[in-house]
Amino acid sequence: MQTIKKFRFGTPIPTYAVTQPVDTSKENPSFVTIHENHAIITMNLSERTSVYGLGQQLGGINKRGRKYESYCTDDPHHTEDKTTLYGSHNFFLVLDDQANGFYLDFAGRVAYDIGYTDESLLTIKVFGTDFDLYQFKPDTPEAVVTEFRKIIGKPYMPPKWAFGYFQSRWGYSSEKDLLEVKDAFSKNDLPLEGIYVDIDYMERFKDFSVNKETYPDFKGLVNTFKKDNQYLVPIIDAGVKIEKGYDVYEQGLKGDHFVKGDDGKPYTAAVWPGHVHFPDFLRPETREWFGDLYKYLINQGIVGIWNDMNEPAIFYDDKKLGQAIKKAKDSEGKNLDIHTYFELGDVFRNLSNHQDYYDTMIHSYEGKEYSNDEVHNLYGYFMTQSAFEGFEKHLPGIRPLILSRASHIGMHRYGGIWTGDNASWWSHLETNVKQMSSLSMVGFLYSGADTGGFGANTSAQLLSRWLQFSVFTPLLRNHSAIGTRNQEPYQFSEEATSINRELIKVRYRLLPFIYSEYLKAVTDDKMLFKPLTFAYDDERVGDIEDQIMLGDHVMLVPVVKHNQRGRMVYLPEDMMLVSMDSKDIELKVYEKGDHYLSYDLDKVMFFLKKDAMIPIIESVNNTKETEDKDITWIGYATKKASYRLMDDDGVHKTQTAKTLIDRVVTIDLAGKTLGDTFILLGENSRLDIRDKDK
Known part of the structure; x- marks a missing residue:
């Protein structure tokens, strides 16, 4: 029986998001209407209907009652009124008695009105008439997500070291700064996997360059970190500086690799280095050329990269800047009232990422020319593909760390x-919790937020509360902006440093569990994080969005409010509370229902379902030290508990029977004088079992 329907409208621009063939239906659905230059999709919403998905967006897990747009946008101000962020993830799920899933395969702008203008309608405007729409047979929410994930291909599998704790800051301006950070982590006994290196390492913000004055021996610096099993992950931006004699610029011109303007010449705009051209990543030749450029960093020992500013972000172009300056000059000496004053300010405020830029940029794609607006959401996707293929070519067989800001389904x-550029706000911690489920739905499993917040000034309490959640996300990175308060985990009081030490060490204790859950989600096309509504048939859980599931058996209950010493939790069934620090574990069973949970800053807490167990290890300082550590099992069961454990060598793309572990571990407690909760030393029931109270 066919579980997926594909409806084709016009001649869609290929996105290569879908990798598995799906037959095209001969009849198109009645809820889609085609107009002269756009399409409208309309669906009815009952009072009970919830809507999930759309990946990286603001708002709640349930998307109802809000507007959204899919149009990759550089916007560092993630306020409540914003409708779009950096990703274009057009999969959504309408949940009533059953779940109906839809994927809109389209490279341009899409606008969603989900019960905002009319509470009873979901209205989607597609800014074009050529697209594919996939509809998934009604089923459980997880089953629908799995069917979708099967047709878009397996998610990216990072190296195991990418799951460690990383520090970062825009403003580490020299080798000395990085070494001081490394030394401070060591002196404070804080685990450190490595440092993400922002634009400060470059020579005048030029891609694939190093400032020799501030980083005189970059390769030596990389090796200094590697000796301690630590990594440097440098940034690369989309814009290539226009400068005669700069090899990347000269190669780009010679190879005709840059996006054109409407005059047929390489389009010029400005970002960090001033005037730049943008590589046309939609061309295979350009992706290969740019991918080869990563060899410059690979030859210096780099095995991971993060791509930024690839929406693409644009500060200004000369035409718009000239208009703004003229407006200012024309206003000089005039008596500006409230309207003319704000009008003048808006001219400058609206310079960044103006729509005219994207209408002007011309791409060569699949034998045709398109404005950037028509294929806008593919740009960051194909830049990331370029990086991935470059590392694959020049570092064969090894899994690199590849991270991107802009994205489209397929890039996963x-x-x-x-x-993206969140802020040190409590609301953004809560947003982080809500985003993880939506990102899992669309295949972006390796994800996380800038822990502590990128913009604004964090507090010791906010950083620690954020760490209590981020220790569970695959990407664990503390990153902040220049000009803000330094927020390395040792930058506050001695007490705060001690608290953060405990939390980061718990991350490494949980690593066998987190890595195993990630591998299973990749292998089985499952969600890593999911809303409670996907796990429980319980009306209460539809109102709860600050508790989410990690895998099938663990419920996360972070504190996301300021000055709260705990929180209320609702348990849909009897569950076991696990409270951990770097050395100790406390277990306690709670009955189904409402409970107040006291949650100290120096603990990591979560709930475990019945007849389940998870693997942990002793605390270590980096992922290399996790090798060959004995596993301890934490479980909650009366007779039997089991866990499917997956692991691999964490390095190579292809695993052998010797390096890939995929087995079910079962603990049979029959005949043991043991309560419902247990801590088990070793990997099977033949090893010693000890009661948690002894």
């Missing part, structure tokens, strides 16, 4: 994403 096969 080539790299992960972070959630």
Whole structure:
């Protein structure tokens, strides 16, 4: 029986998001109407209907009651009124008695009105008439997500070291700064996997360059970190600086690799280095050329990269800047009232990422020319594909760390994403919790937020509360902006440093579990994080969005409010509370229902379902030290508990029977004088079992 219907409208621009063939239906659905230059999709919403999906967006897990847009946008101000962020993830799920899933395969702008203008309608405007729409047979929410994930290909699998704790800051301006950070982590006994290196390492913000004055021996610096099993992950931006004699610029001109303007010449705009051209990543030749450029960093020992500013972000072009300056000059000496004053300010505020830029940029794609607006959401996707293929070519067989800011479904096969330029706000911690389920739905498993917040000034309490959640996300990176308060985990009081030490060490204790869950989600086309509504048939859970599931058996209950010493939790069934620090574990069973949970800053807490167990290890300082560590099992069962454990060598793309572990571990407690909760030393029931109270 066919479980997926594909409806084709016009002649869609290929996105290569879908990798499995699906037969095209001969009849198109009645809820789609085609107009002269756009299409409208309309669906009815009952009072009970919830809508999930759309990946990286603001708002709640349930998307109802809000507007959204899919149009990759560089916007560092993630306020409540914003409708779009950096990703284009047009999969959504309408849940009533059953789940109906839809994927809109389209490279341009899509606008969603989900019960906002009319509470009873979901209205989608497609800014074009050529697209594919996939509809998935009604089923359980998880089953629908799995069917979708099967047709878009397996998610990117990072190296195991990518699951460690990383520090970052825009403003580490020299080798000395990085070494001081490394030394401070060591002196404070704080685990450190490595440092993400922002634009400061470049020579005048030029891609594939190093400032020799501030980073005189970059390769030596990389090796200094590697000796301690630590990694440097440098940034690469989309814009290539226009400068005679700069090899990347000269190669780009010679190879005709840059996006054109409407005059047929390489389009000029400005970002960090000033005037730049943008590689046309939609051309295979350009992807290969740019991918080869990563060899410059690979030859210096780099095995991971993060691509930024690839929506693409644009500060200004000369035409718009000239208009703004003229407006300012014309206003000089005038008596500006409230309207003319704000009008003048808006001219400058609206310079960044103006729509005119994307209408002007021309791409060569699949034998045709398109404005960037028509294929806008593919740009960051194909830049990331370029990086992935470059590392694959020049570092064969090895899994690199690839991270991107902009994304489109399909890019999930080539790299992960972070959630962009968030702020040190409690609301953004809560947003981070809500985003993880939506990102799992669309295949972006390797993801996470800038822990502590990128913009604004964090507090010791906010950083620690954020760490309590981020220790569970695949990407664990503390990153902040220049000019903000330094937020390395040792930058506050001695007490705060001690608290953060405990939390980061718990991350490494949980690593066998987190890595196993990630591998299973990749292998089985499952969600890594999911809303409670996907796991329980319980009306209460539809109102709860600050508790989410990690895998099938663990419920996360982070504290996301300021000055709260705990929180209320609702348990849909009897569950076991696990409270951990770097050395100790406490277990306690709670009955189904409402409970107040006291949650100290120096603990990591979560709930475990009945007849389940998870693997942990002793605390270590980096992922290399996790090798050959004995597993301890934490479980909650009366007779029997089991866990499917997956692991591999964490390095190579292809695993052998010797390096790939995929087995079910079962603990049979029959005949043991043991309560419902247990801690088990070793990997099977033949090893010693000890009661948690002894």
